Amino acid sequence: MATAPLELTLAQLPDAPGVYQMLAADGEVLYIGKAISLRNRVRSYFQGSAQHHPRIAAMVARVVDIETTVVGNEIEALILEANLIKRYQPPFNVRMRDDKRYPYLKVTNEPFARVHFTRTLAPDGARYFGPFTNARALRELIDLVRMVFPLRTCREPIDGKRARPCLQYHIKRCMAPCVGYQSREEYDAIVDEVVLFLEGKHEALLARLNAEMETAANEMRFEAAASIRDRIIAVRRVTERQRVVWRSRIDMDLIACARSQGQACMxxxxxxxxxxxxxxxxxxxxxxxxxxxxxxxxxxxxxxxxRAAGEERRTFSTIAEGRIARDNAAPAPASARARPYAASVVPKELLLESMPEDREEIERWLSGVKGQRVRILVPQRGERADYLRLVARNAEQHLKAFLAHQEVQESAQARALDELAQALELPDLPRRIECYDISNVQGTNSVASMVVFVEGRAKKSAYRKFGIQYKHGPNDFEMMREVLRRRLRYLAQREEDDALGVDRTKRERFSARPDLLLIDGGKGQLGVAVEVLDELGLAGIPVAGLAKEHEWLYLPERSDPIVLPPGSPALHLVIRVRDEAHRFAITFHRSKRDKAMIRSALDEVPGLGPVRRKRLLAAFGSVAAIKRAELDAVAAVKGMTPALAAAIRSHLGERSPG
Structure with a gap:
């Protein structure tokens, strides 16, 4: 039965296509769905005569509010629903595990493009291939691409004026455009070949390479012809290992599902x-x-x-545009070198075990992404059905292996938590462990990390970084005091009145109470932690210090360390938590240090702000190139004036090239 406030919300629902979010009392998003008519679909959950599955009934019982987003059509609703599910991970939706962290192969959008590994989709006009479910396989693919196609791996601006090539040129992994040995057009042709290779268009690639080899031979450029011949051999070696499925040349994806224990493998x-x-x-x-x-x-x-994320960022309409833009990220600027990758990741046919709901709607969306008709089929007989059964057997095998690994992992984690609780004489299992570490060099660029492990697993969404405000030299004790105060004060104040002026969002973010605080350090750091807990009235939270040298644990008011047995699950867990805190802290420290070290000569030019500095570097590539440029060319950059251009030239003339 719906509450009075919920009844009011239901009465005001629009009769329009859109996406709805069902919210619990604590604000948790329970379920996200789409509808042609929001009014009819959402109201159907709360009708007295509705016969829901127990799972749906349990969800409806927890709903206290509903948020809706009206969109222009069913396709927009489909896209927004998928993005919101990925963002909020509602417990009553089918969810891809950790999709946001899958790796991609990126072909950069820059002069003399590079190929590299990334886990971030940015609206930068680059081409992204993936996501891949196996990071190691992706790195092997990148190594293969770099072996077959001579592309640069360096990050320096390419102006053809470098004095001599690097080692990559001498081992034939790069053609040294930095020295001027290769033109922009020749380099871009190789980038196009890489894209053909990654899109699986191997026959078109081989035909193109053969034509280039013959042209080079006819022009008596025999070294170039031999280099192209070697690429042809490498590509053929790769394609010969790929199994021929059938004679049809239609691009297709075959998808099967295996289910067990509330999880599925696609x-x-x-x-x-x-x-x-x-x-x-x-x-x-x-x-x-x-x-x-x-x-x-x-x-x-x-x-x-x-897979089509890069293209979908460009296609939303003005209706609810701000909301959709937020969940799809900002549109990517058009690029002269950008070509739509979405069309290549969506095949002409999808062969499935079961026909999905809203088949026609999904087909229209996929067809719009690809730019031509896409069909969804369920083969019943013949070689396609036989091959789909092979796909299903692979799904069953992968799900079986995943569940077995998960069972072993959960058993080991439970044993580690139990051993640790006994060793430290904790009142309860340390289901939530927070570990803190300080990183600095002689008190400079000081930072701290907080990592969180829940049920023995890293919860990276709860990690936090702290820029240390303490500025009185290297003092790890005072830095640890500052960090613990900044984190624990929200826990101490969470039940106080909002009139205290504490930011509610940050307080809720830090409101989870740890079962164990682990401090990276010995008795000194442990003593600081105890003082902060007493100061904030949180003395009931267990705390331990981990000495780096012998992996010994120290407890308050106990002089002798606790030595966990070598090789024990508890020791492995403690070391893993400590190492993760150290990794997170040192990564942040290096980033902060590098930013402090990389200062351009342009930073010191009076009247030159960050926007115009960025435009100058984008136009010329480096400070040295700006110094060599003509005054009129500098003044022609957007936002520049002749007077400011002259000031820049005058300032750079007093310095060595940057």
């Missing part, structure tokens, strides 16, 4: 040009009591939304 075989060019599996949560049609529908929208 297996995807990627077929391009009749050959199996890729295979990956994705684990889904929240599939208990869900129909196959519903699982396939939600998986397709999330899976292909992730």
């Amino acid at each position: 297996e995807v075989f990627v077929v391009r040009g009749g050959k199996l060019v890729g295979q990956e599996h994705v684990i889904l949560d929240g599939v208990a009591a869900r129909e196959p049609q519903e699982i396939f529908a939600e998986f397709l929208t999330q899976f292909y939304s992730a």
Whole structure:
């Protein structure tokens, strides 16, 4: 039965397409769905005559509020729903595990593009291939690309005026455009070949390479022809290892599902040009009591939304534009070198075990992404059905391996927590462990890290970085005192009145009470932690110090250390938590230190702000190039004036090139 405030919300729902979010009393997003008519769909959950599955009934009982977003059509609702599910990970939706952290292969959008590994999709006009479910396999692919195609790996601006080439040129992994040995047009041709290779268009690539080799030979450029011949051999060696599925040259993805213990494994075989060019599996949560049609529908929208993310950022309409833009990120600027990758990741046909809900709607969306018709099929007989059964067997095997690994991991983590609780004489299992570490060099660029482990697993969304405000030289004790005060004061004040002026958002973010505070350091750092806990009235929180040299644990008011048995699960857990805190702190410290060290000569020019500095460096590539440029060329950069250009030249003339 809906409450009075919820009844009012239901009465005001619009009769329009959109996305709805069901919220619990604590603000948690329970479920996200889409509807052609928000009014009819959402009200159907709360009708007295509705016969819900127990899972749906449990969800409806927790709903206290509903938020809706009206969009222009069903396609926009489909895209927004997928992005919101990925963002909020609602417990009653089918969810791809850790999708946001899957790696991508990036072909950068810059003069003399590079190929590298990334976990971030940025609206920068670059081309992203992925996401991949296996980071190691992606790194091997990048190594292969760099071996076959001579692209640069350095980050320096390319102006053709470097004195001599680096080692990469001498081992034939780069053609040294930095020295002027290779033109921009020649380099871009190789980048286009890389894209053909990554898109699985191997026959088109081989035809192009053969034509280039013949042209080079006819022009008596025999070294160039030999280099192209070697690339042809390498590409053929790769393609010969790929299994020919059938004679049809239609690009397709074959997708099957295996389910067990409330989880599912979606297996995807990627077929391009009749050959199996890729295979990956994705684990889904929240599939208990869900129909196959519903699982396939939600998986397709999330899976292909992730792959077409770079293109989808450009396609939302003005209706609810701000909301959709927030969840899709800002539009990428058009680029002369950018080509739509979304069309290549979406095949012409999807062969599935079960027909998804809203098939026609998903087909229209995918067709819009690809730019031509996409069909969703469920083969019943013949070689396609036989091959889909092979995909299903792979799904079953991968799910079996995942569940076995998960069972072993959970058993080991439970044993580690139990051992640690006994060793430290804790009142309860340390289900939430927070560990703190300080990183600095002689008191400069000082930072601290807080890492969180829940049930023995790293919870990276709860990690925090602290820029140390203490400025009186190297003093790890006082720095640790500052960090613990800044974190624990919100925990101490969480039940006080909002009139204290404490930021509610930050207080809620720090409101989780740790079962164990682990301090990276010996008795001195431990003593500081105890003082802060007493000061804030939180003496009931267990705290321990971990000495770096012998991995000994120290407790308050106990002189002798606690020595965990070598090789014990508890010791492994403590070391893993401490090492993660150290890694997180040192990474932040290096980033802060590097930013402090990298200062351009342009920073010191009076009247030159950050926006115009950025435009100058984008236009010329380096401070040295700006110094060599003509005065008129500097003044022609957007936002510049002749007077400011002259001031820049005068200032740089007094310095060595940057």
